[in-house]
Amino acid sequence: MADFETPALKSYPEIPPIEIGVMAHSKPYYAKQEHQQNIGFPGELVDNWEQVAIAKMGELVDNSRALRVFLDSCVKCGACTDKCHYYLGTSDPNNMPVARQDLFRSVYRRYYTLAGKYLPSLVGARDLDQELLDQWYSYFHQCSQCRRCSVYCPYGIDTAEISMAAREIMDSIGVGQKYCNEIIGKAQTIGNNLGLPEPALADTLEGLEEDIEDETGVTVRLPLDQKGADVLLVTPSADFFAEPHVDGLIGYAKVFHQAGLSWTLSSYASEAANFGLFIGSYDNMQKLSMRIREAALELGVKRIVFGECGHAWRVAYSFLNTLAGPFDFLDPNYPVPQHVCEVTYDLIQRKALRLDPSANDDMVLTFHDSCNVSRGSRMGNFEGGQFVIPRAVIKASCNHFFDMPSDTIGEATFCCGGGGGLLTDDLVELRVKGSLPRMEAFKQVVDEQGVTHLAAICAICKSQFSKILPYYGFEMDQIVSVHQLVSNAIVLGNEH
Amino acid sequence: MSLLTIAFTLLFYVASATLLAGLAYRIRLYAATPVPLRIPTTPAPTTTGGVVRRMFFEVTLFNSLFKSNKWIWLFGWVFHAALLFVLLRHLRYFTDPVWSWVALIQPIGKYAAFAMVAGLAGLWARRLLVDRVRYISSPSDHLMLALLIGIGLTGLGMGYVAHTDIVAVKAFFLGLMYFDWQPLPADWLLNLHLLMVALLMFIFPFSKLLHAPGVFFSPTRNQVDNPREKRHLPTRSAPNTAG
Numbered sequence: 001m002a003d004f005e006t007p008a009l010k011s012y013p014e015i016p017p018i019e020i021g022v023m024a025h026s027k028p029y030y031a032k033q034e035h036q037q038n039i040g041f042p043g044e045l046v047d048n049w050e051q052v053a054i055a056k057m058g059e060l061v062d063n064s065r066a067l068r069v070f071l072d073s074c075v076k077c078g079a080c081t082d083k084c085h086y087y088l089g090t091s092d093p094n095n096m097p098v099a100r101q102d103l104f105r106s107v108y109r110r111y112y113t114l115a116g117k118y119l120p121s122l123v124g125a126r127d128l129d130q131e132l133l134d135q136w137y138s139y140f141h142q143c144s145q146c147r148r149c150s151v152y153c154p155y156g157i158d159t160a161e162i163s164m165a166a167r168e169i170m171d172s173i174g175v176g177q178k179y180c181n182e183i184i185g186k187a188q189t190i191g192n193n194l195g196l197p198e199p200a201l202a203d204t205l206e207g208l209e210e211d212i213e214d215e216t217g218v219t220v221r222l223p224l225d226q227k228g229a230d231v232l233l234v235t236p237s238a239d240f241f242a243e244p245h246v247d248g249l250i251g252y253a254k255v256f257h258q259a260g261l262s263w264t265l266s267s268y269a270s271e272a273a274n275f276g277l278f279i280g281s282y283d284n285m286q287k288l289s290m291r292i293r294e295a296a297l298e299l300g301v302k303r304i305v306f307g308e309c310g311h312a313w314r315v316a317y318s319f320l321n322t323l324a325g326p327f328d329f330l331d332p333n334y335p336v337p338q339h340v341c342e343v344t345y346d347l348i349q350r351k352a353l354r355l356d357p358s359a360n361d362d363m364v365l366t367f368h369d370s371c372n373v374s375r376g377s378r379m380g381n382f383e384g385g386q387f388v389i390p391r392a393v394i395k396a397s398c399n400h401f402f403d404m405p406s407d408t409i410g411e412a413t414f415c416c417g418g419g420g421g422l423l424t425d426d427l428v429e430l431r432v433k434g435s436l437p438r439m440e441a442f443k444q445v446v447d448e449q450g451v452t453h454l455a456a457i458c459a460i461c462k463s464q465f466s467k468i469l470p471y472y473g474f475e476m477d478q479i480v481s482v483h484q485l486v487s488n489a490i491v492l493g494n495e496h
Numbered sequence: 497m498s499l500l501t502i503a504f505t506l507l508f509y510v511a512s513a514t515l516l517a518g519l520a521y522r523i524r525l526y527a528a529t530p531v532p533l534r535i536p537t538t539p540a541p542t543t544t545g546g547v548v549r550r551m552f553f554e555v556t557l558f559n560s561l562f563k564s565n566k567w568i569w570l571f572g573w574v575f576h577a578a579l580l581f582v583l584l585r586h587l588r589y590f591t592d593p594v595w596s597w598v599a600l601i602q603p604i605g606k607y608a609a610f611a612m613v614a615g616l617a618g619l620w621a622r623r624l625l626v627d628r629v630r631y632i633s634s635p636s637d638h639l640m641l642a643l644l645i646g647i648g649l650t651g652l653g654m655g656y657v658a659h660t661d662i663v664a665v666k667a668f669f670l671g672l673m674y675f676d677w678q679p680l681p682a683d684w685l686l687n688l689h690l691l692m693v694a695l696l697m698f699i700f701p702f703s704k705l706l707h708a709p710g711v712f713f714s715p716t717r718n719q720v721d722n723p724r725e726k727r728h729l730p731t732r733s734a735p736n737t738a739g
Binding site for chain 2: 096
């Protein structure tokens, strides 16, 4: 383990006193020249970077009402100061949402407001210099863009928007983050974040079909590039082999099989994740989204369904129609796109699936609401469906379920600590500390209700928890996929 | 006409023009700035009526702030609600005859001034005493509170300690409105009060006080959650020129 201390889990969450600069050292690896250039950014720090950055800032503000209103409106009331999991886990005041925004706002004020131009020290305006740029790189990569602060802000100021803009400005002057930018390049050329080419993908899916048949005696197919299928499933590539993700993928396959749906994966659009969101790049987000449209047209499907992935669902639900629509070539009887939990929920409601919840009797479950699903999207046709539907699917699949404390779930949910493009080993200290509030809530239901497992519907959450659970004295396999529970409980065959 | 009267007459014309023109410019800028994507903070209303309701409770009851922190909510809400009554009460100095409902709320407005100052004092105490809020405060954040409290205290001073010639003050402001200029009493408490009010009017369109119009334009609060049913068209005015 790295050279930092895992925070102690307290029985009651506390707001720590500020400790200035304690996380200033936390920085992800810089993107290499090729990672930058592959996705349309300068390969290294441009000569006149200050001017380019300031001009870019003006352009972004001119093109985003959110950014303009958010930069003007903050009154420094302090409502958000104790809402960020990274602040609660690190005590660094620059991880308070308003202070993080102010790293950006101070520059905006300096160059784009009257008061900042003439009375900078009065209004906290700052020149963008090397020192501030370093702080930007550090602290805008300590925001998982989870939007928890935006729930509590009286003006709805969303720090995610500001951290996305900051990352885009840094990219535009040649200062990118390796993890995100390398991955976006892979997804745009090979089709998925893992860089898994078509033959390897086909091989993996075949192996999974054999596994299912060995285990259940039933032939369940995981089709790839099957033209004329009704449903295109777009799922995070981690589902193809990471644990516990792959058990979720097996679950989706069993659901489709049992519902008699013809479906397919696409090797061209073999990735639900869209890291263009994390770096605030509309163009990259659109390029990745267009692959899904192109695959749907090429395969002639009637519906698009997304697998378990938090930010992917935000991009899919909230942005796909804008970025890659209109989807008038798909079956108008189904929302575009659908979440796999919506599909399973509908089948459960219609009693078209037989589930035996006792198959999961070895587990007592709780559910981690993923931030992008909770605060950036919806499921079903009613407000708050994103909280109801996954829980309904879980409860239909198991007998023992308890929620974590109400101020840590639903719209108040805490990030897993690894979202927003921070799921990389060079940020492990941040990831461990940032997961403190979630771990405290989990420990509470472990101690009081005997909960044994945490279910999630996000590939990043699942990978993050597998990594950090052991730091807090839990086991890495205490995180499960929601459709893994469905997979365990589903009764295959025609015995209705 | 005294120099003082001329100075205050000019001051209030310029301050009013700055406030109105500044706010109009800013509001038009907000309205004209494109909204590339759907970003309501969910769960969000799925209909326009629902959004109107959400916004109404946000600006009247400060719903999100209530969820966040009961102390900030209490001080902030008391200050704003009291300020509303104080402002409405002041309409009596700009109307002749005084509208009956303005006359009716006079007593509330007069006591509201105490609540307003108390709310501001609470907010300032937090800014000084809570380490997190102290960290995020610039000099301007403190001065803004000082200015508002100064306006409140000088106003209270005229009401309860040293009465000013309020009939003359009303004549002065009606004179401003009808371009029939009247003398302003040379009363230091009154002059200080008016000076600070004019300063606030100048600062308003260039400061964080823009949160007042801003909240109505906040996409996380004013957007309908229906991106699958209704395609949100990207109203971007210029292509993203990254790289």
